[in-house]
Every structure is written in C-alpha cells, then in structure tokens.
Amino acid sequence: FEKDDRIGGLMRYGVPDFKMEKIHIDRRVAQMEAEGTRFRTSTEIGKDIKWDDLRARYDAVLICTGSTVPRDLPIPGRRYRGIHFAMPYLTQSNKVAAGDTVERQITAKDKHVIIIGGGDTGSDCLGTALRQGAKSVTTLAIGVQPSEQRDPKSQPWPTHPMLFDVSSSHEEGGERKFLASSVEFLADEDEHVTSLRLARTQIMPDGTRGPAPGTEEEIPADLVLLSMGFTGPQRDTLGQLEHIGFTPRGTVARNDQFATAVDGVFVAGDAGRGQSLVVWAIAEGRAAAAAIDTYLTGSTELPAPVTARTLALRA
Incomplete structure (x- = not known):
C-alpha cells in the first residue's frame, strides 16, 4: 500500500531524473508485479x-x-511566502518531469535561491534549481567545511570518513557557504521573502553552535528551500x-x-x-x-x- 500515486517513495519523488532515471524503478516494479506482488497506490x-x-x-x-517529517528552522520570518521544505519542491519537479501538470508549481526560474542544508537533498535541490533557470543558487551549511582527506586519528579506517563531498550538481554551478548560521528572513510589503540575514557560525567549547556577533550579512533570496534533514x-x-x-x-x-x-x-x-x-x-x-x-x-x-x-x- 502506497499513499502516493506512483510506487517508488523517495526514489520516485525525492531523487531527480538527472540523478536517477525512473526507468530503473519502473523495471523493478514490473518485475515484482510479474512475481506476484500487488501494489495499491493512492491508499x-x-x-x-x-x-x-x-x-x-x-x-x-x-x-x-x-x-x-522535515526539520524546521524556527527563526524570525519563517512564515513568509517563498520559504518551502525541500521535498515538496523536489516532488513537484519530479511530477512535472513525469508528464504531470502541477498547479502553482514551486519553481526557481529567474529567482535568487538559497538552500539551507548541505546534504544529498540539498544537492538535488541545487541541480533542480539550476535546470529551472535560477538567477543564483547559494547552499548554506552551518558547520565547518569537511576535510578533503581522511584524518587517521579522528576517523581511522574502517570507519566511514566525513569528507568534503562535491556532487555532480555542485560541479554544475552555485555557491557553497560553510559556517553559515541563518538569523532572520526579510520580506517585502506582500510578506514574500526577499533576503536572508546570516552570520558566521560560532562553535562554543561545549560543542553548541550559534551566530557570532558582528558577522552578520544579507544575501538576496526569492526562494528558500529548507533541506536540514528529517x-x-x-x-x-x-x-x-x-x-x-x-x-x-x-x-x-x-x-x-x-x-x-x-x-x-x-x-x-x-x-x-x-x-x-x-x-x-x-x-x-x-x-x-x-x-x-x-x-x-x-x-x-x-x-x-x-x-x-x-x-x-x-x-
């Protein structure tokens, strides 16, 4: 039983076609149906x-x-229009790529886009926004930029190393900012987001993180995508x-x-x-x-x- 209209979950609606064509899902679903699996969608x-x-x-x-359930960002201005979670944005884009009509689609065309969160989902948002014709795309990560090489002391083999990742979407364009703490969303008279005030992340001795005083700046934002995990x-x-x-x-x-x-x-x-x-x-x-x-x-x-x-x- 699947509540969406097609089988595949996040592989269907969360991963863009440029990363994985849906023919691979369709082929596996057809195989499973031939083996006797019954699928009930929209349920x-x-x-x-x-x-x-x-x-x-x-x-x-x-x-x-x-x-x-997406992780939210409870800072001033969160209620402004133009601020969305990543998954609805990606889902709509994938539906359009599949030939569906999506009314009032969230699109990055001709917009300054900010993606908050530097993981795989954020990378998918980046590639999608670039294909939709965004004016600019900036990806923000609150933590430090990972090392390009494994640290044998803190990440000895065979543990999985936390390394600086450059996906195919990152290679295509956009800007990445690390140690970036979101402070406040700003909007116009119609309460549509226009920019984001951010500051350099300050890491305390106890490991907690927060914006460092005196480091604030504003960057334009017509569309903000929250991609901070689930x-x-x-x-x-x-x-x-x-x-x-x-x-x-x-x-x-x-x-x-x-x-x-x-x-x-x-x-x-x-x-x-x-x-x-x-x-x-x-x-x-x-x-x-x-x-x-x-x-x-x-x-x-x-x-x-x-x-x-x-x-x-x-x-």
Missing part, C-alpha cells in the same frame, strides 16, 4: 484503510513509510496502533528482528532506522522479509537473514 493506511482493518486482514504488516516518520496515523512505540530519535521502536511492540507489525527502512541511504533500505527490507517469514512459519530459507542490530553495527 494511505490510517485514513483510507484503518490500521485495525489492515491487521485483521493480514497476518503480518511491515511499516516502510520512511522518515518524512526527524522521523509521520506519527498522526501510526498513533492508531495501540502500544506502538518510538525511540528518542523519533523512529518507530523495534527489536533485533524488526518487530514492533504490536504483535505481527514490523518496521524496516528509514521509519525504523532514521534517514539513511537506499542501500540500507534494501538491506533492511530483505532482512525484515526473513524475520517475517520466520514469524509466520517458524523458519526461513531466505538468504543471509541478519538482525536490525547487526545492520546498525555495520553502518
């Missing part, structure tokens, strides 16, 4: 179908709703599941076998792991399938079943 569990009805109909349910899955409908629990990080709580506190209900992917890469979603989906097979039949012949804890340690 939101908790609204179109109640959770109790779903559980009464099926012996096992796997929650794979992703981590979709805080967990949507809880409004999940709350219908009695005894369902959440971790301090906001993800759905589970044990090593991907099982939640609700009997017969499992969770995999970003909904249980937190925002991550698609390779982890694939790995967890396969491992959760083995766990559900064991739950239903007492054993499994699915290949290489691993636990949620093992996958977490591998990360």
